[in-house]
Amino acid sequence: MREKRRVPYKVYLSEKELPTSWYNIQADLPTPLKPALNPVTKKPVTPDDLSPIFPKDLIFQEVSTERFIEIPEKVQELYKSFRPSPLYRAYRLEQELDTPARIYYKYEGVTPSGSHKLNTAIPQVYYNKIAGIKRLSTETGAGQWGSALSIAAAMFGLECTVYMVKVSYRQKPYRKMLMETYGATVIPSPSEHTEAGRRILAKNPDSLGSLGIAISEAVEDAATHDDTNYALGSVLNHVVLHQTIIGQEAKIQMEKIDEYPDIVIGCCGGGSNFAGISFPFLMDKIRNGAKVRAIAVEPAACPTLTKGVFAYDYGDTARMAPIVPMYTLGHGFVPPGIHAGGLRYHGDSALVSQLYHDGLIEARAVYQKAVFESAVKFARTEGILPAPESAHAIKTAIDEAIKCRESGEAKTILFCLSGHGHFDLAAYESYFSDHLEDVEYTDEMLKEGLSCLPKIE
Numbered sequence: 310m311r312e313k314r315r316v317p318y319k320v321y322l323s324e325k326e327l328p329t330s331w332y333n334i335q336a337d338l339p340t341p342l343k344p345a346l347n348p349v350t351k352k353p354v355t356p357d358d359l360s361p362i363f364p365k366d367l368i369f370q371e372v373s374t375e376r377f378i379e380i381p382e383k384v385q386e387l388y389k390s391f392r393p394s395p396l397y398r399a400y401r402l403e404q405e406l407d408t409p410a411r412i413y414y415k416y417e418g419v420t421p422s423g424s425h426k427l428n429t430a431i432p433q434v435y436y437n438k439i440a441g442i443k444r445l446s447t448e449t450g451a452g453q454w455g456s457a458l459s460i461a462a463a464m465f466g467l468e469c470t471v472y473m474v475k476v477s478y479r480q481k482p483y484r485k486m487l488m489e490t491y492g493a494t495v496i497p498s499p500s501e502h503t504e505a506g507r508r509i510l511a512k513n514p515d516s517l518g519s520l521g522i523a524i525s526e527a528v529e530d531a532a533t534h535d536d537t538n539y540a541l542g543s544v545l546n547h548v549v550l551h552q553t554i555i556g557q558e559a560k561i562q563m564e565k566i567d568e569y570p571d572i573v574i575g576c577c578g579g580g581s582n583f584a585g586i587s588f589p590f591l592m593d594k595i596r597n598g599a600k601v602r603a604i605a606v607e608p609a610a611c612p613t614l615t616k617g618v619f620a621y622d623y624g625d626t627a628r629m630a631p632i633v634p635m636y637t638l639g640h641g642f643v644p645p646g647i648h649a650g651g652l653r654y655h656g657d658s659a660l661v662s663q664l665y666h667d668g669l670i671e672a673r674a675v676y677q678k679a680v681f682e683s684a685v686k687f688a689r690t691e692g693i694l695p696a697p698e699s700a701h702a703i704k705t706a707i708d709e710a711i712k713c714r715e716s717g718e719a720k721t722i723l724f725c726l727s728g729h730g731h732f733d734l735a736a737y738e739s740y741f742s743d744h745l746e747d748v749e750y751t752d753e754m755l756k757e758g759l760s761c762l763p764k765i766e
């Protein structure tokens with residue numbers, strides 16, 4: 310017998326209950342991060358190395374080991390216009406699966422940009438604004454990050470240039486139009502605007518681009534213009550830090566209904582929404598021995614954690630970004646043009662990588678057809694159309710709920726629904742017309758990808 314409804318469909322928080330600081334897991338890491346290295350000298354990166362492209366506050370957050378970092382008042386104010394995001398109980402999905410598991414999801418699609426990315430776009434633009442910066446350059450894969458930065462830049466009156474991975478630029482014309490509506494300039498990457506882009510196009514004029522290439526272009530743009538800084542939508546420690554607003558809110562919301570998750574799940578591209586939802590719970594695991602499991606879900610076509618190696622690698626294709634210890638498939642790897650554009654990244658956040666290496670989190674790789682099957686099941690039961698990226702988390706939540714049905718265990722599952730899929734209908738159409746392919750990641754790909762790892766003494 311399924312239990313009767315005892316908690317509301319949706320748990321909100323009042324403005325007064327909103328967290329006022331971000332949680333920094335660097336304070337609690339069992340193994341501290343190894344330093345990031347300068348891509349040219351291969352010596353540990355110094356604040357001076359980063360200051361041509363980042364403001365000092367973000368450089369400070371990148372290396373801070375303070376456990377809680379206060380959210381500036383201006384940022385808290387702007388957060389209040391769309392936060393807290395709701396925590397939903399997936400009653401109808403549970404019923405469809407006939408599972409004793411209790412499934413909860415934190416829905417980040419309610420932000421104006423449609424995903425969690427605005428949680429970091431706002432503080433990043435804020436810190437750049439107070440540092441006197443006039444323009445930001447960035448990359449975008451699926452278009453979610455570019456949209457978020459465009460909105461935040463408009464809020465603070467900064468210009469914004471977005472290098473959008475070419476395959477997404479073609480698949481998602483409406484994302485481009487959205488960014489332009491907010492005043493951003495959108496350039497398909499690889500482009501002729503930068504040395505990095507021109508080099509790629511000379512080798513392969515038909516290149517579909519990748520996040521690694523777009524990052525190189527955006528970094529080069531920032532490094533060669535005094536009034537311009539660079540902003541990254543994932544991977545870096547300060548981005549991960551800002552996203553912990555998700556898990557901190559979820560914790561308070563769950564407390565309100567007397568719940569605590571057995572399993573926390575997030576899709577994993579660079580790792581920021583996964584980190585955002587899971588790190589505040591991992592704090593309990595590391596500090597107080599909480600039994601919570603955290604699962605990062607990635608595409609089988611770009612299986613960074615599950616098939617990559619833990620090594621020092623460049624964050625971008627043109628080797629301009631710092632060399633960071635992370636799980637990687639090799640910075641030269643260009644993942645196939647799967648429909649979860651935001652998960653097509655060769656590497657992963659250093660923090661997520663270190664935690665995975667230390668056995669504190671788990672990882673899964675899933676195929677895109679099964680991901681879309683889960684997305685459609687979710688849309689038809691819960692009513693929300695998920696972003697293809699977020700649907701990776703749904704697939705794994707469903708798998709875990711089915712395991713509960715088989716074992717009879719009533720586990721509490723929490724996942725991050727990182728964004729909506731309103732701009733991803735072409736991907737859904739491909740799924741319905743049977744044009745989606747499950748791309749296999751081969752040992753040869755790995756061998757080739759790893760052949761270009763930097764040699765570090």
Ligand SMILES: Cc1ncc(COP(=O)(O)O)c(C=O)c1O
Pocket residue numbers: 424425450451452453454542543544576577578579580581582583650651652696698699727728729
């Ligand atoms: C909706 C959505 N979810 C997840 C991701 C993956 O990024 P991350 O792993 O940093 O959360 C993206 C990236 O573009 C995205 O748009």
